[in-house]
Amino acid sequence: MRWTILLSALLLFSCKKNETQHTIVVNDTLITTPETTKVVKAEKSENLIPKQYSNERFKEVTVERIDENKFRVRGKGQIFEANFNWIIEDGHDELMKGFQMTDAGAPEWGNFDFTIAVQKKRENSKLTLVLFESSAKDGSRQHELPIVLF
Incomplete structure (x- = not known):
């Protein structure tokens, strides 16, 4: 009976000893820490995939903020005669509007890439x-x- 208690205590102690050391991987770096686990948050990851928007005529549309008020819009469109329009609204007014062309007309998916610069009229819009x-x-x-x- 004593041996069973001693063996149980020894197993419990050795298991607890192994639990206090953690190994984690952060930004492709192996970190081993005793008793505590550190979580390091990367400020900006270069491998982030931008959000893509799509519907039945547009696909793989991404918007990249270049400057405070400047945006680059890229994607594909299946548009009749390769011509589509765009508009920027703030919920009250139409601030800008224009048109662009894809490099192929429907039924093909044509690529487009354009830049727009726009400023808000109202701060909270x-x-x-x-x-x-x-x-x-x-x-x-x-x-x-x-x-x-934005």
Whole structure:
């Protein structure tokens, strides 16, 4: 009976000794720490995949903030005659509008890449970029893809 208690105590002690040392990997670096685990948060990861937006006419659309008020918009569109429109709204007003072209018309998926610079009129408003195809029949917006800028 004494041997069982002694053996149990020895096993418990040796298991506890192994538990106090942790090994973690942070930013491809192996870190071994006794008793505590450190979590290191990377400030900016270069391998982050930007958020992509899509609908039935646009796909793989990304928006990259270049400067405080400047954005680069890239993606693919399956657009009739390769021509699509965009508009920037702040919830109250249309601040800017324009059009772009893809490098191929429908039914192909054509690439597009353009830069826009815009400033808010109201400090507390949200700017939204809306990509859309204009109807050949009546000019109405079709297949709108809204993207919040900031």
